[in-house]
Amino acid sequence: MKSRVISLYSAMLNTHYGLSAGKYYYIKKKQRLWEPLVIVASMGWLLVLAVWFAWMLTEQLFLGGLAFGQPHLALISGTLIVSVLGLFFGFFNVLSTFYFSNDLSILLAWPLRSWEILLAKLGVIVTGQYILNALFLLPIGIRYGLLARVGVGYVVSAFVVFLVLPVIPLVIASALSVVLMRLVNLSRYRDKLTLIGGILLLVIVFGGTYWLQQNVGTDDPSVLLEQLLSQADGLVKAVGRVFPPSVWAAQAMAYAHTSQGWINLLYLVASSALGLIVLYVLGEKVFLQGVIAGLEGSRGGKRRKKVVLEHVERGAFLTLLSTERKLFVRDPNFALNGLIGYVLLPVMALLPLFGQNLEGNPFEQLNFGEMDPLLVMGGISLFFMVMIAMSMIPSTTFSREGRYLWIVRTLPLSIGQIIRPRVAAAQVVNTVGCVLGLLPLSYLFGWGVLEVGFGIVFGLLLSSVVAYLLVILDLSRPMLNWINPIKAVKSNFNSIVGMFGTMVIAFLLGALFFLNARTATLWLIPLELLLVTGILGGLAWFLTRNVAPKLWAKI
Amino acid sequence: MIRLQGVSKRYKGASTYAVRDLDLEVRPGEIFGFLGPNGAGKTTTIKMIVGLLKADQGKVLVNGHDLTLDPIAAKRSMGYVPDKPDLYPRLTGLEYLNLIGDVYGVDGPTRSKRLAHYLEMFQLTEAVGDLIQSFSRGMQQKLALTGALLHAPALFILDEPMVGLDPKSSHLFKEIMREHVKQGNTVFFSTHVLEVAEQLCNRVGIIKQGELIACGTMEELRTGRDRDGSSLEKLFLELTDEGGSYEE
Ligand SMILES: Nc1ncnc2c1ncn2[C@@H]1O[C@H](COP(=O)(O)OP(=O)(O)O)[C@@H](O)[C@H]1O
Ligand SMILES: [Mg+2]
Numbered sequence: 001m002k003s004r005v006i007s008l009y010s011a012m013l014n015t016h017y018g019l020s021a022g023k024y025y026y027i028k029k030k031q032r033l034w035e036p037l038v039i040v041a042s043m044g045w046l047l048v049l050a051v052w053f054a055w056m057l058t059e060q061l062f063l064g065g066l067a068f069g070q071p072h073l074a075l076i077s078g079t080l081i082v083s084v085l086g087l088f089f090g091f092f093n094v095l096s097t098f099y100f101s102n103d104l105s106i107l108l109a110w111p112l113r114s115w116e117i118l119l120a121k122l123g124v125i126v127t128g129q130y131i132l133n134a135l136f137l138l139p140i141g142i143r144y145g146l147l148a149r150v151g152v153g154y155v156v157s158a159f160v161v162f163l164v165l166p167v168i169p170l171v172i173a174s175a176l177s178v179v180l181m182r183l184v185n186l187s188r189y190r191d192k193l194t195l196i197g198g199i200l201l202l203v204i205v206f207g208g209t210y211w212l213q214q215n216v217g218t219d220d221p222s223v224l225l226e227q228l229l230s231q232a233d234g235l236v237k238a239v240g241r242v243f244p245p246s247v248w249a250a251q252a253m254a255y256a257h258t259s260q261g262w263i264n265l266l267y268l269v270a271s272s273a274l275g276l277i278v279l280y281v282l283g284e285k286v287f288l289q290g291v292i293a294g295l296e297g298s299r300g301g302k303r304r305k306k307v308v309l310e311h312v313e314r315g316a317f318l319t320l321l322s323t324e325r326k327l328f329v330r331d332p333n334f335a336l337n338g339l340i341g342y343v344l345l346p347v348m349a350l351l352p353l354f355g356q357n358l359e360g361n362p363f364e365q366l367n368f369g370e371m372d373p374l375l376v377m378g379g380i381s382l383f384f385m386v387m388i389a390m391s392m393i394p395s396t397t398f399s400r401e402g403r404y405l406w407i408v409r410t411l412p413l414s415i416g417q418i419i420r421p422r423v424a425a426a427q428v429v430n431t432v433g434c435v436l437g438l439l440p441l442s443y444l445f446g447w448g449v450l451e452v453g454f455g456i457v458f459g460l461l462l463s464s465v466v467a468y469l470l471v472i473l474d475l476s477r478p479m480l481n482w483i484n485p486i487k488a489v490k491s492n493f494n495s496i497v498g499m500f501g502t503m504v505i506a507f508l509l510g511a512l513f514f515l516n517a518r519t520a521t522l523w524l525i526p527l528e529l530l531l532v533t534g535i536l537g538g539l540a541w542f543l544t545r546n547v548a549p550k551l552w553a554k555i
Numbered sequence: 556m557i558r559l560q561g562v563s564k565r566y567k568g569a570s571t572y573a574v575r576d577l578d579l580e581v582r583p584g585e586i587f588g589f590l591g592p593n594g595a596g597k598t599t600t601i602k603m604i605v606g607l608l609k610a611d612q613g614k615v616l617v618n619g620h621d622l623t624l625d626p627i628a629a630k631r632s633m634g635y636v637p638d639k640p641d642l643y644p645r646l647t648g649l650e651y652l653n654l655i656g657d658v659y660g661v662d663g664p665t666r667s668k669r670l671a672h673y674l675e676m677f678q679l680t681e682a683v684g685d686l687i688q689s690f691s692r693g694m695q696q697k698l699a700l701t702g703a704l705l706h707a708p709a710l711f712i713l714d715e716p717m718v719g720l721d722p723k724s725s726h727l728f729k730e731i732m733r734e735h736v737k738q739g740n741t742v743f744f745s746t747h748v749l750e751v752a753e754q755l756c757n758r759v760g761i762i763k764q765g766e767l768i769a770c771g772t773m774e775e776l777r778t779g780r781d782r783d784g785s786s787l788e789k790l791f792l793e794l795t796d797e798g799g800s801y802e803e
Pocket of ligand 1 (some may be wrong): 566567573575591
């Protein structure tokens with residue numbers, strides 16, 4: 001007999017990643033076989049990119065670090081990157097598995113012990129983290145191992161490090177989400193606080209960087225890093241102060257053959273074990289008890305405000321726009337999945353700064369600070385376009401309606417009147433998200449107001465027509481028969497196709513810009529942006545007039 | 556008000572028609588009851604009238620507008636309450652009602668007056684500021700009804716409106732239907748309970764296995780025979796409590 005925890009775990013893993021649904025369609029019914037092909041193609045592409053990136057980074061950092069006696073700089077960067085990523089994904093995963101999932105009320109009614117539920121749920125989260133870690137750590141570990149000509153000790157300690165590394169970020173993420181939910185639950189402004197919490201996390205990260213700079217006494221990152229590097233062990237200490245486990249992990253691997261290595265490994269394992277206990281207590285005392293308390297009715301003692309039947313009269317466009325935005329932001333299943341990109345991308349862009357000013361640093365070649373303004377502008381436009389697809393707001397707009405679609409379908413509106421506010425709502429969220437991420441980057445790299453401003457304008461145009469096409473894509477085959485809302489975004493094929501298609505356009509445009517840079521024809525970039533916007537806009541216009549009405553009548 | 560001409564619908568993959576060659580006329584100013592046992596094709600017919608389903612064959616006219624040629628004009632003259640009131644759980648009741656008011660262009664003073672009237676009647680005035688997900692099923696049904704009446708539609712369509720309502724609410728619903736007709740409008744509703752139709756309707760149509768087998772006033776039907784000549788008595792038995800064959 002399979003253990004209850006294991007079968008619970010595999011059932012949850014199934015629903016979390018839509019495995020059963022996939023198996024049913026692709027293997028059993030042999031239907032829609034081209035879908036997995038596209039998924040594999042787009043995922044494979046990302047995979048190759050990530051592995052290649054980690055491989056090259058390791059090489060550069062190894063050589064750079066060797067110059068001042070810190071060859072394991074690559075390992076520190078790797079463990080730090082996966083820890084930060086783990087922190088972010090952990091935060092969102094904990095929120096969606098423990099606070100926003102609707103299966104807890106069912107599970108609690110079954111004859112299961114609370115630790116069994118907890119273990120299975122944490123197992124699902126940790127599985128995701130292992131996959132993510134493997135993506136980065138394996139190539140880094142292997143490349144480093146080859147470069148440093150390591151022995152068996154390295155392999156053993158690397159294996160242990162890999163196993164325990166996700167624990168501590170997960171503990172921190174859980175603690176953060178507990179704090180956040182406590183705050184949110186106390187307040188009347190739940191929706192807003194959930195959003196603010198996400199942004200707060202961003203601020204914490206930036207604040208951390210700032211604090212680091214203050215502590216060393218300068219706010220110029222290049223001077224800061226020079227200072228750090230000029231001192232022996234400087235960078236290691238700096239990182240160690242922010243997040244010690246990543247240094248322990250790196251040193252455990254690098255000095256695997258010495259007692260120093262074993263001590264570091266011991267630190268890491270011991271602190272992770274402690275973390276596991278904290279995690280268990282949090283889970284038992286806070287998550288499950290909290291859910292039980294929540295089931296008794298969240299309105300509890302709160303007094304209801306007297307409702308005034310007041311309203312602002314608005315046109316159909318504005319009211320549909322605000323409804324679409326509210327419905328997206330208020331459902332954590334939609335919001336967490338859609339908005340995570342806006343937080344994650346700028347942070348990931350900032351991370352490599354840790355390695356700047358090293359000899360032969362690959363990022364030096366990119367040299368964001370001294371990029372041509374036209375190139376910056378083009379890049380920002382592409383950023384807007386890619387992010388609107390990543391947000392999944394336009395590409396799942398009808399799917400997210402699910403069984404509520406009858407409301408819109410019985411309204412006396414043309415399909416054009418229904419599409420436009422949806423594009424606008426996606427654009428509102430996208431603009432806020434992109435600008436929030438863009439501001440710190442622009443400040444850091446010293447980009448001018450003009451190039452950023454024009455980048456935003458072109459980005460708005462380009463992302464609007466792309467959003468239009470994505471809405472029509474979702475209209476053509478909406479996924480309406482979900483029960484768990486997370487299905488409408490996560491297992492929705494339209495969002496994947498939309499992202500992939502947009503990436504391809506971004507990739508082509510990016511290649512074009514690169515060509516422009518090579519041939520000194522950067523002035524062409526605005527024209528190219530306008531041209532692509534025009535072509536895609538024409539396509540959107542044509543489809544709305546001639547195809548969308550038929551699709552709408554057919555649903 | 557409603558005119559169906561030779562309307563048929565077969566669901567994708569189904570072997571039989573859900574609705575077959577249906578002719579039906581609902582006259583302005585009447586309460587029309589659409590009667591039939593579970594699975595007879597009532598919901599399918601209503602969905603074709605309100606534009607949620609496309610008829611395979613035949614014509615659907617509402618207020619003179621063809622539903623395939625001019626759906627927007629047709630929809631503008633209707634208010635619809637579905638059998639399952641699935642309303643956006645993450646909007647508040649008031650947000651939902653204002654969405655409807657804005658889309659149908661109901662002006663401010665009129666909107667306030669109608670909202671106050673219906674919400675008071677349904678005792679929803681307190682709860683209307685809460686998220687719909689905290690509403691009970693009956694409350695959601697009342698909210699859907701309020702939304703459907705907000706633009707005072709010439710044609711009011713309800714799919715099995717009495718299911719799941721307490722006696723007081725179902726009395727209210729009946730009152731509202733009568734009131735709506737008194738103001739010169741038309742009401743079309745489906746039910747599987749004969750009693751409800753008897754109390755309310757000027758005329759009824761009876762549908763079974765997708766085909767209209769009788770149509771007329773209660774009196775005409777009681778004494779009459781259906782299309783293939785057999786007595787309607789057996790069918791009526793199915794549709795009344797005493798028949799014992801209906802659930803809910
Ligand atoms: N979405 C659907 N797909 C396939 N068959 C359906 C669907 N909805 C209803 N049916 C079938 O159509 C027939 C009529 O159903 P319905 O109109 O819902 O009946 P009623 O509302 O009178 O109870 C039934 O046989 C039912 O099984
Ligand atoms: Mg029905």
